[in-house]
Amino acid sequence: MIFSMESYRESFPAEIIFTSSDASLFKYFAYVSGENQELARAELESLLNLFPCDVETRWLNRVVILESHISPIEFLLERSALIQKAGVVLIEYNSNQWSKDMTPSDGWENYLTAGDEFAVRTLCIEGATNSTRERDRIEWDLGASIKNRTNARVNLKNPAKEILVILGPENILICESQNSKLRHLLRQREPGKKMFFHPSMMNSTLSRVMCNLAGVMPDDIVLDPFCGGGGILCEASYIGARPIGCDLNWKMLTGAKRNLDQIKGEYSLIQADAQNIPVQSVDCIVTDPPYGRASSTRGGESIELVSTLMSTASSILTSRGEHLCICGSSEMGLLEIAQKQGLAVGKHLRIRVHSGLVRELVTIVI
Ligand SMILES: C[S@@+](CC[C@H](N)C(=O)[O-])C[C@H]1O[C@@H](n2cnc3c(N)ncnc32)[C@H](O)[C@@H]1O
Numbered sequence: 001m002i003f004s005m006e007s008y009r010e011s012f013p014a015e016i017i018f019t020s021s022d023a024s025l026f027k028y029f030a031y032v033s034g035e036n037q038e039l040a041r042a043e044l045e046s047l048l049n050l051f052p053c054d055v056e057t058r059w060l061n062r063v064v065i066l067e068s069h070i071s072p073i074e075f076l077l078e079r080s081a082l083i084q085k086a087g088v089v090l091i092e093y094n095s096n097q098w099s100k101d102m103t104p105s106d107g108w109e110n111y112l113t114a115g116d117e118f119a120v121r122t123l124c125i126e127g128a129t130n131s132t133r134e135r136d137r138i139e140w141d142l143g144a145s146i147k148n149r150t151n152a153r154v155n156l157k158n159p160a161k162e163i164l165v166i167l168g169p170e171n172i173l174i175c176e177s178q179n180s181k182l183r184h185l186l187r188q189r190e191p192g193k194k195m196f197f198h199p200s201m202m203n204s205t206l207s208r209v210m211c212n213l214a215g216v217m218p219d220d221i222v223l224d225p226f227c228g229g230g231g232i233l234c235e236a237s238y239i240g241a242r243p244i245g246c247d248l249n250w251k252m253l254t255g256a257k258r259n260l261d262q263i264k265g266e267y268s269l270i271q272a273d274a275q276n277i278p279v280q281s282v283d284c285i286v287t288d289p290p291y292g293r294a295s296s297t298r299g300g301e302s303i304e305l306v307s308t309l310m311s312t313a314s315s316i317l318t319s320r321g322e323h324l325c326i327c328g329s330s331e332m333g334l335l336e337i338a339q340k341q342g343l344a345v346g347k348h349l350r351i352r353v354h355s356g357l358v359r360e361l362v363t364i365v366i
Helices: 005-017 037-050 073-079 132-150 182-188 204-213 231-239 250-260 300-316 334-340
Strands: 026-032 056-060 063-068 083-094 117-124 161-167 171-179 221-224 242-247 268-271 284-287 324-329 344-354 357-365
Touching: 026 037, 026 073, 026 171, 037 056, 037 063, 037 073, 037 204, 037 344, 073 083, 073 182, 083 161, 117 132, 132 161, 182 204, 204 231, 204 284, 204 324, 204 357, 221 231, 231 242, 231 250, 231 284, 242 250, 250 268, 284 300, 300 324, 300 334, 334 344, 334 357
Parallel strands: 117 161, 221 242, 221 284, 242 268, 284 324
Antiparallel strands: 026 063, 026 083, 056 063, 083 171, 161 171, 324 357, 344 357
């Protein structure tokens, strides 16, 4: 059963009561971006922790097979910055069972009707040995078979529905697939396209991933104590959370205001020093402190700021768990700072921005 994002909070509790039998497990898939697979896997894992139903996962390179009583697809596509496409597994074959002449033709009427525009595409997982010719043939044959069965129209450029054949070394999955709409929206709201821009602003994709890693949910109060022009605050707001931003710099705060005013939603901006945060309780903290690359102390000051934040976070965060996510330059040594304070690190990831800059990202379990 598929829920709309607006209703998932209300709908799930009722659903969980009725999903106790393995007999009703359904298979889904998601295909993640190849830029940083470790980050994509971490994001998906965090999102599934927010999903109110157990989901089994099995990774096949960039494809993850998900087994669940309730479809996680709408939730994942709404939330994930790194999932490129996702959907329902309709038919699964063992690769040995699959013959080149096989074109499953039953049941398509449930998914496509006359006039629908569709395309069949193939996706090869590492280890699969299908040649380009074979893939073309699968696309052609399955497309023709579905068209005959349903009278739907083939549209390879801009199909409303996509049938994706995932070719793996052991299995072949025929799936109904949807492309991520969020990734297109994230590109439209990159810092350079916002009302206010500053080079120090966090890009929208990483801001969204960080919010996901910190488990931000709609209505949550999310703090960025070094909010700058509000890259992270904006993504928290798009999720439906209520962001609070602190910054020393007034110009940055007025910039963040201009950016946040483009999104409907509550927010607060405070001119304050992050070493003395004037906020008592929040649900999540998501932030990237100043990296201090250009400073004569070679990042020493930034380390102080992060240390202070890590040591005060537990008194500000209202619930226990992995709700603090910090991104810094690899020179800062976020992992070491956390370990020195005896804090439990949930995730520790490295992100190559360009040859000279590697970012480091940690989540802290409070
Ligand atoms: C890397 S930028 C933050 C980018 C921002 N998180 C975003 O999402 O776009 C760091 C910001 O920290 C601010 N800052 C530096 N020292 C600070 C302090 N002690 N307290 C609060 N803000 C500070 C700077 O003014 C700068 O705007």
